[in-house]
Amino acid sequence: MYRKFYGLNDKPFQLSPDSRFYFNSKPHNRAMAYLRYGLEKREGFIVITGGIGTGKTMLVRHLLSELESSDVIAAQLVTTQVDPEDMLRIVCSSFGLGQESAPKSTLLDKLEKFFRARDAEGKRVLLVVDEAQNLPPRSIEELRMLSNFQIGGKSLLQSFLLGQIEFDHTIQSPGMEQFRQRIIAALHLKAMDSEETRNYIEFRLGLVGWKDDPQITAGAFEQIYDFTKGVPRRINNLCDRLFLFGCLEERHLLDEGAVRSVISEIEEEGLGTAAAPQSSPGSALRSKTQTPATTPDFQTDFAISDNIPAGDQLMQRLNVLEREIQQLKKNLQHEKKLLRKAILIQMDMDIEDEIN
16 A cells, blocks of 8 residues: 555565565574574474564575475475374375375375485475474374484485474473484574664565655664564564555654554554553553543643633633534544545555556
8 A cells, every 4th residue: 555655666564474575684594594404414303483473484485495496305384283193194295295095004105205216316305394383292293203214324304393482392291202302403583683673674675665765763663673572573564554654644754653653553453562661660650640642631621710700611611622622623634634545545556456
């Protein structure tokens, strides 16, 4: 919606992972180093964990894009709740071997022949499992069994497992000792710091033709980091809303106030929580008793002295009401203007889609 207004050639903050927008931050660079190390070792499991939205799936997409012209045959498996009985069938399907209703022994034989054939061609086989926190321990054990297929002491299948923090608990649970022994490297993916958050935003904007329109102040970048804590998905969501806000308000400068306005909207919608501000003792109590600036304080406005004649008191009350009505009218006109602009922009987009 804001692409045309700011002259951008693509959406800079789309939520779906796109390897074109991979940003090599310090945490992601380290994680990629672990994955490349695993490829060089040609054995065992690499485990990458991280919080929601920290960029684990983007890592997978970037890795797979790097491997497209290599000698590695890679398949990606995005899990939900995969039962042990289905794990081998899903692995077969991921490598294009079909998903037939066959006994376990047949599936294992099919996979082993596939692995050995690729090895004879001088190629390696890699299985990348995303959302691994959803795997039951017995399904993980099925993956471990596949690593037993070896030639010359080297495993014919490598597996990279990426999941949320809960996956660490699964790995450390009783009965997972054999799997833990096969892990050659494990890393927890952290969020970005304040400086990298700014670099991340400017990097994505640069890919879509941003030419400092809108300008983003240093204070705005700080506000973005304070709210998102450097988590890529939260950054994308906030910045997408921020640019939409700037478009509707016809702003070419996005400052702290603009970011705070968008954050307030997100919090009102229940879509996020801002970082808790540092407060002095008693500030919480004061905040409860303060009235928002946009809300009329009729108790204060109507605090008319008893010494004023009744007729004058009535006039004062009428004046207060008139001021409040005028303010409400202005707010309503502003909201209507924004709504009209949003409708016009949507109509322009619909026309462009029909032409294309």
